Amino acid sequence: MPSAPVGLYVVTCPGREHLLAQTLDSIRACDWPTAPVVLTQPADWPVGWESTSRMYQTVLQRAWDDGCWWVLVLEDDVLVCRHLWANVTRWHPVATGQLHWGSLFVPDTIYEPWRRECPELAYRLARPELVHGPHDLWQKHRLWGSQAYLFSRGGVRKLLDKWDTCSGGQDARVLTAVHGEGWPLWYSYPSFVQHNPLQSAFATPPAYAPDFDPDFRLPPHDPDVYRHPEGVPGWLTYREGRELWAAARGRRVLELGRLYGRATVALAQSAAALVSVDIEDPEPAGSWLARFGLAGRADLRRGAFADIVPSLGSFDLVFVDGSHDGPSVRADLALARSVLAPGGTLACHDYPDPFWPDVRREVDAVARERGLVRYRQADYLGVFRAPQ
Ligand SMILES: C[S@@+](CC[C@H](N)C(=O)[O-])C[C@H]1O[C@@H](n2cnc3c(N)ncnc32)[C@H](O)[C@@H]1O
Incomplete structure (x- = not known):
């Protein structure tokens, strides 16, 4: 140690x-x-x-x-x-x-x-x-x-x-x-x-930090400021993370697909309650949440979505980021909808990423059939509102 x-x-x-x-x-x-x-x-x-x-x-x-x-x-x-x-x-x-x-x-x-x-x-x-x-x-x-x-x-x-x-x-x-x-x-x-460029040992031009402020003092962390988990492995971009953070504020949130917890850390900063489900070990996400001072702010469940989600109750926001093939996306969206409160929010990652055409096709089909309206888009995060 x-x-x-x-x-x-x-x-x-x-x-x-x-x-x-x-x-x-x-x-x-x-x-x-x-x-x-x-x-x-x-x-x-x-x-x-x-x-x-x-x-x-x-x-x-x-x-x-x-x-x-x-x-x-x-x-x-x-x-x-x-x-x-x-x-x-x-x-x-x-x-x-x-x-x-x-x-x-x-x-x-x-x-x-x-x-x-x-x-x-x-x-x-x-x-x-x-x-x-x-x-x-x-x-x-x-x-x-x-x-x-x-x-x-x-x-x-x-x-x-x-x-x-x-x-x-x-x-x-x-x-x-x-x-x-x-x-x-x-x-x-x-x-x-x-x-302090009085003299360069190698005769290079002196360089200077124009923004140096000798009295600068970082204020303590403000919980209303989004902290992007730049160092957590994953694909979630800054804009996507910020959008999720904003959408989750004060709400009951379900995450389907956590991996190392990049989005989990974004959601946990603002959600009133967060349940995160993945077949993989929750330890990496738990460790990242702790480093961000968010230990205990997410209920990390391990298991298949289909086995766990039906017993969880209802949510204001469901974030879907599981497997990206057509049948999986269809099944995950059906589960997500089954626990989404009327008027709730469905956020889908990799929509409409051209590398994952099935995601777009399946999400669009469900949106059409079920009257979901996309009202926000940040990079490849599509955010939809469910009908009341
Ligand atoms: C794209 S990764 C999630 C990335 C994560 N949201 C992030 O921000 O880094 C997809 C995850 O979904 C999980 N997954 C996919 N299908 C699943 C299922 N049916 N049940 C449980 N976990 C599943 C995989 O184990 C994987 O960890």
């Missing part, structure tokens, strides 16, 4: 003592409860990327050995905001245990890598898929965050396992090592850390 909740490390090299002193002054002036661990590159290592990257590996190994649950690695030329501890420990991706790799510093050289910006939860999400392939708008030299990388313990383990198989400086190695993991890359919004 890791011993330290968030370890704070500063990495430096000889000849930068004046910068390091400013960095440490700024850390002392903030609310971080412990002194940082400062690790200095040995004086006889040659100057260059090989050494800085090797030094970064040393820091990660030290953090792993120290048993940190989260690891914040600062370079020696930064200023931190006054409420760094409060901000890091309250930050959505940390508070919900979703983060493996993030940065608290967004330099002005980063060029439009955002998949999403959620200022209400102080994060931006980058698009790692653009790193490779024909749309590599977002490249290594445009990604920059190692002034203030934040890793989970699992993230540190992955990096250490792959470090020596990668090449380049720490940014390049981190990027390569995590490629294919499917981890979102989180950036704080605003930056909690500022570059």
Whole structure:
């Protein structure tokens, strides 16, 4: 069991003592409860990327050995905001245990890598898929965050396992090592850390976080703000999750098809009562609900829909996301309708996704026959109102 909740490390090299002193002054002036661990590159290592990257590996190994649950690695030329501890420990991706790799510093050289910006939860999400392939708008030299990388313990383990198989400086190695993991890359919004670019060790232009606010303090979580489960495996998009969250508010909700609980977490944030049914083990969803502070907000049932649903009573909203072949969709819709209150809401995932034509065909047929009216659509989530 890791011993330290968030370890704070500063990495430096000889000849930068004046910068390091400013960095440490700024850390002392903030609310971080412990002194940082400062690790200095040995004086006889040659100057260059090989050494800085090797030094970064040393820091990660030290953090792993120290048993940190989260690891914040600062370079020696930064200023931190006054409420760094409060901000890091309250930050959505940390508070919900979703983060493996993030940065608290967004330099002005980063060029439009955002998949999403959620200022209400102080994060931006980058698009790692653009790193490779024909749309590599977002490249290594445009990604920059190692002034203030934040890793989970699992993230540190992955990096250490792959470090020596990668090449380049720490940014390049981190990027390569995590490629294919499917981890979102989180950036704080605003930056909690500022570059103090008095001098660049490699003569690169100084980069700056225009949105750094030294007094920024994250407010406590507001239950009226939707928190998308970006880190829970699944396909539910932000818009779909938000739509479900809005539709579920204050209502009795049934979910058919839970898998790892991506939609369960969205629904449980606002539903008055939620029953979720799946043939698979409920443990992953239960664990994600707990991380979001939603333990006990969903009744997770295990079994076939047909065996469980008939005994559940009636619901104001039924969300259907089971198997996507025609006979299954038809059977699931019949079950859903059998427990849907008059005037209730039926939400169907993968409607009208062209990859799942049966879903559209079956849902349209039922809507036509039973007088269901589609009144909302978010990406591939169709939301229908049943007749009174
Ligand atoms: C597409 S996944 C659900 C994804 C989930 N809603 C999410 O947000 O990530 C479909 C799930 O439905 C479950 N399922 C399909 N048909 C079922 C049935 N007849 N009874 C119980 N579970 C079923 C599968 O086990 C699978 O976990």
